[in-house]
Amino acid sequence: MTERLVVIGGDAAGMSTATNARRGRSVDDLEVVVFERGDWISFSACGEPYYVAGIVDPLERLLVRSVEDFARGGITVRKQAEVLAIDAGSRTVTVRDRAQGRDEVVAYDSLMYATGASARRLPIEGSNLRGVHEMHTLDDARAVRAALDEAGADRVKRAVVVGGGYVGIEMAEAFHHRGIATTLISADPHLLGETLDAEFAEAFVEEVRALGITVVTEERVACIQGDEDGRVTAVGCGDQVYPADVVILATGTVPNVELARTAGLRIGESGGVWVDDHQRTSIPGIWAAGDCVETHHRLTDGPVNIHLGTYANRQGRIAGINIGGGDQAFPGVLATAISKVMSLEVARTGLTEAEATRAGFKAVATTFSSTTSAGYWPESTRMHVRAVADRPSRRILGAQIFGGPGAAKRIDALAMAIWNEMTVDDMVNADLSYAPPFSGVWDPVLVAARKLQELLG
Amino acid sequence: MTERLVVIGGDAAGMSTATNARRGRSVDDLEVVVFERGDWISFSACGEPYYVAGIVDPLERLLVRSVEDFARGGITVRKQAEVLAIDAGSRTVTVRDRAQGRDEVVAYDSLMYATGASARRLPIEGSNLRGVHEMHTLDDARAVRAALDEAGADRVKRAVVVGGGYVGIEMAEAFHHRGIATTLISADPHLLGETLDAEFAEAFVEEVRALGITVVTEERVACIQGDEDGRVTAVGCGDQVYPADVVILATGTVPNVELARTAGLRIGESGGVWVDDHQRTSIPGIWAAGDCVETHHRLTDGPVNIHLGTYANRQGRIAGINIGGGDQAFPGVLATAISKVMSLEVARTGLTEAEATRAGFKAVATTFSSTTSAGYWPESTRMHVRAVADRPSRRILGAQIFGGPGAAKRIDALAMAIWNEMTVDDMVNADLSYAPPFSGVWDPVLVAARKLQELLG
Numbered sequence: 001m002t003e004r005l006v007v008i009g010g011d012a013a014g015m016s017t018a019t020n021a022r023r024g025r026s027v028d029d030l031e032v033v034v035f036e037r038g039d040w041i042s043f044s045a046c047g048e049p050y051y052v053a054g055i056v057d058p059l060e061r062l063l064v065r066s067v068e069d070f071a072r073g074g075i076t077v078r079k080q081a082e083v084l085a086i087d088a089g090s091r092t093v094t095v096r097d098r099a100q101g102r103d104e105v106v107a108y109d110s111l112m113y114a115t116g117a118s119a120r121r122l123p124i125e126g127s128n129l130r131g132v133h134e135m136h137t138l139d140d141a142r143a144v145r146a147a148l149d150e151a152g153a154d155r156v157k158r159a160v161v162v163g164g165g166y167v168g169i170e171m172a173e174a175f176h177h178r179g180i181a182t183t184l185i186s187a188d189p190h191l192l193g194e195t196l197d198a199e200f201a202e203a204f205v206e207e208v209r210a211l212g213i214t215v216v217t218e219e220r221v222a223c224i225q226g227d228e229d230g231r232v233t234a235v236g237c238g239d240q241v242y243p244a245d246v247v248i249l250a251t252g253t254v255p256n257v258e259l260a261r262t263a264g265l266r267i268g269e270s271g272g273v274w275v276d277d278h279q280r281t282s283i284p285g286i287w288a289a290g291d292c293v294e295t296h297h298r299l300t301d302g303p304v305n306i307h308l309g310t311y312a313n314r315q316g317r318i319a320g321i322n323i324g325g326g327d328q329a330f331p332g333v334l335a336t337a338i339s340k341v342m343s344l345e346v347a348r349t350g351l352t353e354a355e356a357t358r359a360g361f362k363a364v365a366t367t368f369s370s371t372t373s374a375g376y377w378p379e380s381t382r383m384h385v386r387a388v389a390d391r392p393s394r395r396i397l398g399a400q401i402f403g404g405p406g407a408a409k410r411i412d413a414l415a416m417a418i419w420n421e422m423t424v425d426d427m428v429n430a431d432l433s434y435a436p437p438f439s440g441v442w443d444p445v446l447v448a449a450r451k452l453q454e455l456l457g
Numbered sequence: 458m459t460e461r462l463v464v465i466g467g468d469a470a471g472m473s474t475a476t477n478a479r480r481g482r483s484v485d486d487l488e489v490v491v492f493e494r495g496d497w498i499s500f501s502a503c504g505e506p507y508y509v510a511g512i513v514d515p516l517e518r519l520l521v522r523s524v525e526d527f528a529r530g531g532i533t534v535r536k537q538a539e540v541l542a543i544d545a546g547s548r549t550v551t552v553r554d555r556a557q558g559r560d561e562v563v564a565y566d567s568l569m570y571a572t573g574a575s576a577r578r579l580p581i582e583g584s585n586l587r588g589v590h591e592m593h594t595l596d597d598a599r600a601v602r603a604a605l606d607e608a609g610a611d612r613v614k615r616a617v618v619v620g621g622g623y624v625g626i627e628m629a630e631a632f633h634h635r636g637i638a639t640t641l642i643s644a645d646p647h648l649l650g651e652t653l654d655a656e657f658a659e660a661f662v663e664e665v666r667a668l669g670i671t672v673v674t675e676e677r678v679a680c681i682q683g684d685e686d687g688r689v690t691a692v693g694c695g696d697q698v699y700p701a702d703v704v705i706l707a708t709g710t711v712p713n714v715e716l717a718r719t720a721g722l723r724i725g726e727s728g729g730v731w732v733d734d735h736q737r738t739s740i741p742g743i744w745a746a747g748d749c750v751e752t753h754h755r756l757t758d759g760p761v762n763i764h765l766g767t768y769a770n771r772q773g774r775i776a777g778i779n780i781g782g783g784d785q786a787f788p789g790v791l792a793t794a795i796s797k798v799m800s801l802e803v804a805r806t807g808l809t810e811a812e813a814t815r816a817g818f819k820a821v822a823t824t825f826s827s828t829t830s831a832g833y834w835p836e837s838t839r840m841h842v843r844a845v846a847d848r849p850s851r852r853i854l855g856a857q858i859f860g861g862p863g864a865a866k867r868i869d870a871l872a873m874a875i876w877n878e879m880t881v882d883d884m885v886n887a888d889l890s891y892a893p894p895f896s897g898v899w900d901p902v903l904v905a906a907r908k909l910q911e912l913l914g
Contacts, residue, residue: 012898044831044833044893044898046831046891046892046893046898047831047833047893050834050893050894055834055835056833056834056835056893061833062833166892298888308891309891309898310888310889310891310898313898313899314885314886318886328882330886331883331886333888334888335888336888336889336890337890337892338890338891338892338895339892340892340894340895347890349888349890374501374503374504376501376504376513376518376519377507377512377513378512378513406863406866408890408895409863409866409867409890409895409896410866410869411890412867412869412870412889412890412900412902413869413870413872413873415870415887415888415889415890416870416873416874416877416887416889417873417877419887419888420873420874420877420879422877425785426788428771429771429775429787429788430872430873430876431755431767431790431791431792431793431806431872431876432767432793432869432872432873433793433794433795433804433806433865433866433868433869433872434503434765434766434767434795435503435623435794435795435796435797436501436503436504436507436513437507437797438795438797438865438866439866441469441501441503441766441767441770442770443869445869
């Protein structure tokens with residue numbers, strides 16, 4: 001008899017699950033149905049700032065595969081189909097067809113919970129003024145871009161981005177790229193939250209400022225002002241007011257777990273849906289993956305809920321393989337991340353010194369500057385590296401990088417080293433590539449190991 | 458009593474030894490003297506093609522540190538000082554002051570043998586014609602550049618580079634960069650010898666041709682023609698003749714081991730001076746490092762003699778640390794290499810499928826194309842990857858890459874994976890970085906693991 005896999009959520013985690021389950025089992029054996037409450041499936045949320053900037057065009061370029069593509073692959077996708085409830089006892093979900101306004105009960109044998117995350121809404125007065133946008137869905141991106149395009153070059157002169165995380169800095173880039181005077185406001189003392197150590201983050205903030213973006217730190221926005229037409233005019237209502245023709249609220253994201261909680265799925269201490277290493281939830285037959293789940297950090301062994309497309313894809317793939325009859329485990333994360341603002345690249349992996357210390361490691365850290373190519377290479381740019389190690393075990397624990405083109409992707413070699421629990425002594429002689437256009441004879445990755453080795457004695 | 462370290466050879470291996478030994482022991486404890494037979498010390502040979510191209514200027518930019526720099530650090534360097542003989546019994550060397558024409562016997566307590574490599578000289582008729590150059594020393598680079606500059610843009614219209622290795626392709630770039638019609642002649646069926654698998658190398662050759670460089674393969678040059686003034690006119694004397702105003706002979710390099718052999722040092726089967734993992738030779742008190750030594754390949758466990766500045770620096774550092782009272786071992790190599798020709802990057806690490814099979818592995822290999830950024834990113838370029846794994850152990854054994862800007866440096870993440878003996882199953886979920894300007898959501902490094910996983914079942 002044909003079983004049915006129901007997938008809640010049609011983005012990275014959900015569609016990866018669908019695709020991999022489909023690959024593992026025939027159409028006769030497994031029917032695969034995806035319910036997506038919105039209009040978009042399988043899209044690159046990470047590309048949205050670049051669409052707003054006008055670097056990527058049209059919006060459809062951010063779509064990876066269409067409903068028709070999936071249909072041809074034996075996967076049924078229904079848009080505007082919102083799952084309202086999960087009944088784990090009867091193995092059914094209640095789905096609302098939002099276009100028709102009709103509810104339907106659909107039975108499942110396996111259920112994938114891949115509801116993702118939503119923009120975190122802070123209680124900011126005036127958030128509903130015209131010209132104030134979130135930046136999470138493709139619809140958000142389209143709205144911002146349309147506002148800029150329709151207004152014309154004259155109207156939108158000043159942008160304020162509230163939130164100094166990755167989306168915040170990428171949106172600052174987008175506005176700056178369009179020639180709009182841009183202010184980036186962070187509630188934290190720096191940018192990128194605690195993903196960089198404080199002193200290193202401070203140096204990064206200076207570089208962002210040097211690009212021509214105004215960065216305001218330790219500023220909590222409680223209020224946004226508008227004119228009589230209900231159109232935004234400024235961010236802030238106290239002493240400090242930042243005039244704005246367009247405002248982005250990028251104050252983080254929260255996992256969508258309400259439906260899971262109501263259904264009785266265990267929620268982890270990180271706030272994400274608890275899953276085992278096979279992406280199984282606490283209720284048999286129900287799987288979960290992506291932004292909405294809790295995963296474990298390989299270095300602290302603690303639970304984390306991190307919203308990255310890479311994890312959604314990999315976890316979805318693993319769940320799909322397992323539903324499809326395979327047996328694969330998700331081995332946890334290092335919280336590797338990368339971004340850029342104009343010509344300035346930034347990346348991190350593993351633990352900062354502060355995180356490592358909090359996790360109980362006897363952490364030591366080194367900060368140094370190097371170059372992206374041989375020093376004499378004309379296009380060589382500065383890159384700054386911070387690296388963290390554990391004193392007793394001499395293991396590399398983390399790295400942070402910012403600098404010019406070619407700097408940040410080096411984080412991958414460091415992530416591989418950390419993943420494999422390398423000591424700095426082993427790492428220092430690792431056989432990495434060298435030619436003058438690509439690095440100095442000691443690649444900055446190896447210099448990091450050497451500096452840590454010197455520090456550890 | 459003060460001991461003396463004598464270093465033979467003032468480039469990467471020798472100067473790294475000197476610097477690290479100096480760091481480990483005080484001036485009262487250890488005198489450090491370097492004898493260099495030529496005029497240059499501590500220079501970037503890898504930068505020479507870029508000086509010829511005019512990308513790096515002046516030549517002195519390729520010098521890392523000067524005799525005066527070393528003197529300030531407590532290291533005596535003598536140029537034009539050629540060591541003619543080593544007497545291991547009496548622990549002395551005979552040094553000729555080439556400027557004065559005087560010989561001197563100098564005692565040592567420790568001796569570092571770091572004589573490097575020389576250009577391989579094939580018996581080619583006409584190699585001594587004017588306009589025919591080797592490309593190994595800074596003097597070679599200066600001579601070629603001077604010939605181009607003096608001749609003016611009009612005179613040198615056609616260049617022929619004999620030898621399809623890294624130096625050959627980089628010199629082809631140099632000439633092409635200067636607007637000179639360039640022919641690259643390889644005796645092998647492809648370029649870069651056996652460092653790439655044949656079918657992959659073939660595709661790479663096509664890309665080099667697409668850049669506008671004429672590539673001739675399987676052509677053994679036995680003769681070079683000149684005019685009555687003794688100036689080169691063409692390469693080849695048989696059916697195929699390649700007109701040339703300037704010719705580079707880049708037919709490989711050979712380790713300088715004669716002095717070592719005469720002194721009774723054991724020479725390994727690779728042709729390099731045998732050393733243990735601490736860089737000690739077969740004779741007590743004598744150390745060796747760099748292009749002239751044999752090292753071991755981590756995957757085959759066999760002996761290799763590979764001429765790379767990275768190894769020279771690392772081995773020299775280790776020898777210096779050990780001479781300085783430390784205890785470090787050189788852990789072997791993966792034969793990682795990287796290069797570029799104009800906008801085309803190329804890199805490799807570990808074993809090719811052919812090498813792996815020869816070494817007794819049950820090798821499988823996959824070849825695929827990906828992009829350097831998200832597919833929709835405007836500056837995204839194609840990159841081509843070949844990856845090799847061992848069937849029974851499922852370990853990743855090697856990788857080869859060519860493609861546009863950003864492609865080749867990814868070899869470092871693969872080198873780290875191979876260094877750590879990762880299985881493709883572990884590798885596929887490694888937490889590498891992702892953002893649209895830097896890669897697709899599955900970085901090509903992870904796609905390589907995924908493709909190998911699929912191949913292995």
